[in-house]
Amino acid sequence: MALAGVEIEVEGETKSTRERILDVAMDLFIEKGYDKTSLREIAEQLGFTKAALYYHFSSKEDILMALHQRFHDFGREALEELGQQVPTKAKWADLLDSVIEQMLANRKIFLLHERNQAAFEGLHNEEHDADHDDLQAQLKRVLSDARVDVEDRVRMAASFGAIIAGIFLAGDAFDAIPSPQLRSMLEGVVTDLLR
Amino acid sequence: MALAGVEIEVEGETKSTRERILDVAMDLFIEKGYDKTSLREIAEQLGFTKAALYYHFSSKEDILMALHQRFHDFGREALEELGQQVPTKAKWADLLDSVIEQMLANRKIFLLHERNQAAFEGLHNEEHDADHDDLQAQLKRVLSDARVDVEDRVRMAASFGAIIAGIFLAGDAFDAIPSPQLRSMLEGVVTDLLR
DNA sequence: GTCTATATTTCGATAGAC
DNA sequence: GTCTATCGAAATATAGAC
Numbered sequence: 001m002a003l004a005g006v007e008i009e010v011e012g013e014t015k016s017t018r019e020r021i022l023d024v025a026m027d028l029f030i031e032k033g034y035d036k037t038s039l040r041e042i043a044e045q046l047g048f049t050k051a052a053l054y055y056h057f058s059s060k061e062d063i064l065m066a067l068h069q070r071f072h073d074f075g076r077e078a079l080e081e082l083g084q085q086v087p088t089k090a091k092w093a094d095l096l097d098s099v100i101e102q103m104l105a106n107r108k109i110f111l112l113h114e115r116n117q118a119a120f121e122g123l124h125n126e127e128h129d130a131d132h133d134d135l136q137a138q139l140k141r142v143l144s145d146a147r148v149d150v151e152d153r154v155r156m157a158a159s160f161g162a163i164i165a166g167i168f169l170a171g172d173a174f175d176a177i178p179s180p181q182l183r184s185m186l187e188g189v190v191t192d193l194l195r
Numbered sequence: 196m197a198l199a200g201v202e203i204e205v206e207g208e209t210k211s212t213r214e215r216i217l218d219v220a221m222d223l224f225i226e227k228g229y230d231k232t233s234l235r236e237i238a239e240q241l242g243f244t245k246a247a248l249y250y251h252f253s254s255k256e257d258i259l260m261a262l263h264q265r266f267h268d269f270g271r272e273a274l275e276e277l278g279q280q281v282p283t284k285a286k287w288a289d290l291l292d293s294v295i296e297q298m299l300a301n302r303k304i305f306l307l308h309e310r311n312q313a314a315f316e317g318l319h320n321e322e323h324d325a326d327h328d329d330l331q332a333q334l335k336r337v338l339s340d341a342r343v344d345v346e347d348r349v350r351m352a353a354s355f356g357a358i359i360a361g362i363f364l365a366g367d368a369f370d371a372i373p374s375p376q377l378r379s380m381l382e383g384v385v386t387d388l389l390r
Numbered sequence: 391g392t393c394t395a396t397a398t399t400t401c402g403a404t405a406g407a408c
Numbered sequence: 409g410t411c412t413a414t415c416g417a418a419a420t421a422t423a424g425a426c
Contacts (some may be wrong), residue, residue, distance in 0.1 A: 017391080033313025035230030038419060051422085054391045060420070117310050120227025144368040151380055154372075157364045158357035158384045165356020166349050173339040174349065185346055189353045192387050212409085233401060246404085247410045255402065 018056045020046060022070070025063050030112050034064060035118040061123065068120060071109050072134055073104050079138040086147050089194040092156045096190045100163050104179045111168060159193040162186070213251050215241060217265070220258050225307050229259060229314040256318065263315060266304045267329055269297050274333040282284050284389040287351045295358050299374045306363060354388040356380070371374045 015023075024045050028037040039060055043050045057063050078095050085091075103110050113120060139160070143153050163186045166174070174182060198280050210218075219240050223232040225258070234255055238245045252258050280286075298305050308315060319329075338348050358381045361369070369377060 007305065033230070033317070035228070036313065036317065039421090040419080041276065048392060049394085050420090052396080054421070055391055058421095115312050118231070122228070122231060139364070140366050140368060143365040150369075150372060153365070154361050154380050155384065157369075158361045158381070161356040161358075161360020161364055162353035162388070163356075165359070166353045169334070169352045169356055170338040170348070171335050173335060174345075174352075177345060177349075182349065185349050186353070189350065189388060193357070193384060234403090235401080243410060244412085245402085248414080249403070250409055253403095 009177065018066075021056055022063065022066055026067055026108060029064075029117055029119075030108065034116045061121055064119060065123060067109070068111060068123060068134070074106060074109070075135050076097050076133070076138070079135065079142070082142065087123070087142050087145060087156070088148075089152055089155065092159070093190050093194045096159055096163060096194075097187055099160075100167075100183055100186050100190075102164070103167050104183060107167065110164075114164070114168060155193055159190050162189050162193065175185055202259045213261075216248065216251055217258065217261055221262055221303060221307055224259075224262070224314075225303065225310055259314060260318060262304070262307060263318060263329070266308055267300065269304070269335070270294050270330050271328070271374075273331065274337070276310060277337065282337050282339075282340060282351070284347055284350065285356070288385050288389040291354055291358060291389075292382055294355075295362075295378055295381050298358070298362050300377060302362065305359075309359070350388055354385050357384050357388065 019044065025042050027035070028041060028045070039050045039053055042063075043053055053063075057066070075095075075098070078098055081094060082091060116185075117122065143157055145153070166182065166186045216237065220232070220237050223236060223240070234245045234248055237258075238248055248258075252261070270290075270293070273293055277286060277290060302335070324354055361377065361381045361384065372380075
């Protein structure tokens, strides 16, 4: 079911070549890092050659940008809803609860960003994007809000780091923990820090 | 005061060329990432050429390894002391207090590692180093220790992530906070999570 | 859409003069 | 200890056939 190069996803069986490229690239970028992953490797793992990639993406950076887009939305509406109002600890705790859920459901995309921070920042610097509005930028904005007590802001940052570490720091050591259980443990952590 | 290429540091005024190279490299690796930083850039910023670097270091990777060495000791004795015994939450809290202190006194070297995870892991994979004994590896070992209750281990990971985030997540938003104050706030966080 | 070339560039590394 | 000059490798990217 190809339509202008885009395939309709039927019960998750069919994926466009573009998406298959992104999946493979994500795995390799996580494992070896963006810079040390060559287009040849990505192509070989997909069963075709490097040149074919350029039919789907205009550059290596274009692949990275597409992956950034996957990440971009997570938590964005949430943070935007928090938006202009003064962030309180209670609101932050609510926000983090949904962030926990999203992270557990999308581990890889967050892992990708954690392990390729420099590469993703390089993207922003080229687009003189003024204020890039991704999760990390929004985060810094909130944590810099002078209307909020400093100690509260430190606690907000700490609680955010706590859940990231709970999900990612231990590598696969926590993989055996069922997601709902890990989730409730992390919600407990958030409560203890922001209550 | 040169002696076999090593200069004696007098009141912090004199630094060996080797150390000046490492300082510049560290700044660039933090800013642009290891892979996107060329030896030419490092050399130019120091006022000499790329080839001169090879008098002081045998390869680009050698520079990274030297920086890793700077990092290597931090928290190592502490974690080794924790060593074979079963880690408890109380011991972990003590450990983190000293980690907080070291991180605040050496922000840049931790930032370097946070932003170049993939590059540093690449080092380990080449030396078939068996069990590389750096902080991160020790961390995973402790967090995988099945003798400890799962919830406790999650809390240990979370508290570690909390202090990292408190120091690094906000970028320079927290730079205005005096170190002692930030330290005591983070110690409060640790207490709340592990008590 | 994927292929086989090949162009182009960048970078790490070496040789040898001073 | 630093220089100039150059090598060789690898990677991104392009051209054009199928």
